[in-house]
Amino acid sequence: MKELYIYNSISGKKEKFQPIQDGHVGMYVCGPTVYSNVHLGNVRTFMSFDLVFRYLKHLDYKVRYVRNITDAGHLENDADEGEDRIAKKAKLEKIEPMEVVQRYTVDFHQILNKFNFLPPSIEPTATGHIIEQIEMIKEIIKNDFAYEVNGSIYFDVLKFNSKNKYGKLSKRNIEDLIHNTRSLDGQSDKKNPQDFALWKKADSQHIMRWPSPWGDGFPGWHLECTAMSTKYLGKRFDIHGGGMDLKFPHHECEIAQSEACHGNNPVNIWMHANMLTLNGQKMAKSTGNYILPNDFFTGNSDHLTKKYSASVVRFFILQAHYRSVLDFSNNALLASEKGYNKLMDSINSLPNLVTHKESSGFDLELWIKDCYKAMNDDFNSPILIAELFSVVKFINQVKDGLAKISANDLKSLIHYINIFVFDILGLKNDIDEGTEFEGKLKETVDLLINMRAEARLNKDFDLSDKIRDRLTEIGIQLKDEKGGTTFSIEKL
RNA sequence: GGUCUCGUGGCCGAGUGGCUAGGCAGUGGUCUGCAAAACCAUCUACAUCGGUUCGAAUCCGAUCGAGACCUCCA
Incomplete structure (x- = not known):
């Protein structure tokens, strides 16, 4: 029951899960940049890893799940121009950058709470780990993989690539990258466009700034995840997750930083959750193509015809596999709502089921096995849900007198339904709140x-x-x- | 332009060499005072064109289409 296989983005294969330390799992997931409300696409990614977290815990692993909050502003592009997103928002709303951070961190937690997420074990912030990041930069400089220009430090990708391989994860080679990098406007201090900032000098206008050996500045985006994952999970840990769109360059840079700093690949298994689309396009703040979680609870959106509960939305998302693109539509959500209600109605009727001496018409043992089989196959929640509907049918047949269930089997069925539906999928029973x-x-x-x-x-x-x-x-x-x-x- | 992924029935979505996915919707029936719900039965599939194979939706190639990344992004 415990042979878990996970798709590893770096190998492109499903691999048998073997934790580094027996019985323990270290998992790091890239969290949100808290400069605005999380949209449903963000929620989907974190939900995918909530499912992973829940299942690993169910399998009795001691999981340390680290999901960061990016609260240091990062530039909108990697040229030397562009604005810091948090500072931009702060200016726009006429508040302190840290007020922006606080506001949207609270929003993030409230939303995830509504969707019944388990809190991660540690939720570190980038600004809380400036010292660790500076130390890491020193180490990378010492190892000769970074250079300083005008108070900024850049990672030397070409030099790194001459000794290691840059592009392992995203399967790119450096020559292609050089040929295909778009030339961005503005003067850059970088030796090569592929280089990325480890530390940026803060100009006099910049509010979020910290002292460093290279003058006042702020850390580069990729560095915080490397610093925090190393601090809490070690130089090598089991699972690193995030959205597909972070694969390149963010995760690629994380690998390079770790190798430049510690001399080893930091992660055993890379997991990437796929995008949620709206009108066939990725949900993104920048394009305005998105839907906010609160829209579901109010029903107030051009994309929706009515209100939906968080559980229904969760059910909808889990009906697709995390590695597939999922297209959002009101019709799809309506279908999920009906399915969800059918499932819950059936579960609610369990305590009133009339039992017989023996069960007939359903193989409970096989069903339990199949449920685990689904989850063990790279967290295949859609298959698990399909299995749940097969047991729903059985339950209804028992109600109609077309099948029988013994008292023992009923007890066992209730036990496992609770595990799969509530513990693992993390659904909530909207109908029976028991107040x-x-x-x-x-x-x-x-x-x-x-x-x-x-x-x-x-x-x-x-x-x-x-x-x-x-x-x-x-x-x-x-x-x-x-x-x-x-x-x-x-x-x- | 480069890299990668994907194209499944009315809709959403699994599967991935031979065996029903599942949900929603539709149709016929059972039940019901009538309905609803439930149950039973059932119709719509694997983008196109070639190839490999005893056998392909599943492997290979080409074509068309879509998306992601290449710049901040879950």
Whole structure:
């Protein structure tokens, strides 16, 4: 049950997962730059790794999951011009850069919370690790892979490439890169366009600045992840994840920095989550082609016809494999919502299932095996969900008297459903929240159900239909099943 | 222009040499006072053209189309 295979971006193959230290996993995921609200595409990436985190924990690994917050402003392009995104936003909103950082960090946490994310083990910030970054730059300079120009330090990619291979991860070779680098406007201090900044001199206007041996400045974007992953996970760790769009140059540079600094490849398995598209295009702040998580909760968006709960959105995202491009649309979401409700209705009916001496019509052992098989095959959540629907069908057949379940199997089924649906997929049961309010609501609806049953016995269909139709209008659907009437509440 | 990935039925999405993916929608039936829900059955597929093979949606080649990266990006 425990043979986990993970697709490794650097080898292009699924590999059997073998942690460096038995029973322990170190995982680093590139977090957001907190200069604006996270959009659904960002959420998808982090959700992919939430799934990975949850599954590894379920497999009883002791996981240290590090996901950083990028709170130091980085330039909009790698020429020497361009603005620092956080500073730009700060200027725009007339607040301190750290206020920008605080505002969007809080937003980030609130959103992820709504989607039922598990918090990472450590969530370090770039600005909290300036010293580590400076130390790392010193080491890279000492190893002769970086040079200083006018108070800025650049990584010498060509020199690095003459001794190591630059481009392993993104499968690029340096000659192609040289030929295909677009010439950016503006004067650059860099020896070659492929070089990247480890440290940038801050001009007098720049607010976010720190002292360094090379004068006041701020760290380069790629460096923070190397510094923080090294600090918390060591020079070599198990899994490094992030969005597909970070593969090049960000992750490539991380590899180069580690090798230049420590002399070794930092990561065993590189995982890349694919993009979420809207209208066939990647969601991106810069193009305006995006949808914000809060839009779902309010239903306030040109892309949506109604409100959706966070669980439905989570379910929608997990219905696609993390390595595939997923195209967002209202219709797809509507379909997911129906599927999600069907799954939850079925789960909610489990405690009321009538049991028999023996089960028939379903192989529970095989089902459990297949569920693990799906997850062990590179976290294949869509297959797992397909398996869940096969058990939904069985549950409904039991309700209809077409299949049987023993008390033991029912206990086991409830146990594993909880594991797969709630622990691993991280879905929440919107329907059964178990509050006092909901308890009273249930009693009230049951009262109406009884009154309707009585009316039907008396063939007073006017009254019985009125009760049913009014409840439907309110958003409470009655279901006449073999064993009696149950109901489900439409959410939102 | 370069590198890479992908093209699956009405929609979303798995699979990847021979065996039903699944969800949503549709159709026929069972159940029901009528519905809804549920159950049973069922229709739409693997971009195009070649090649390899006993056999390809799955491998190879070409063509067309889409996307990602090459600049900040989840």
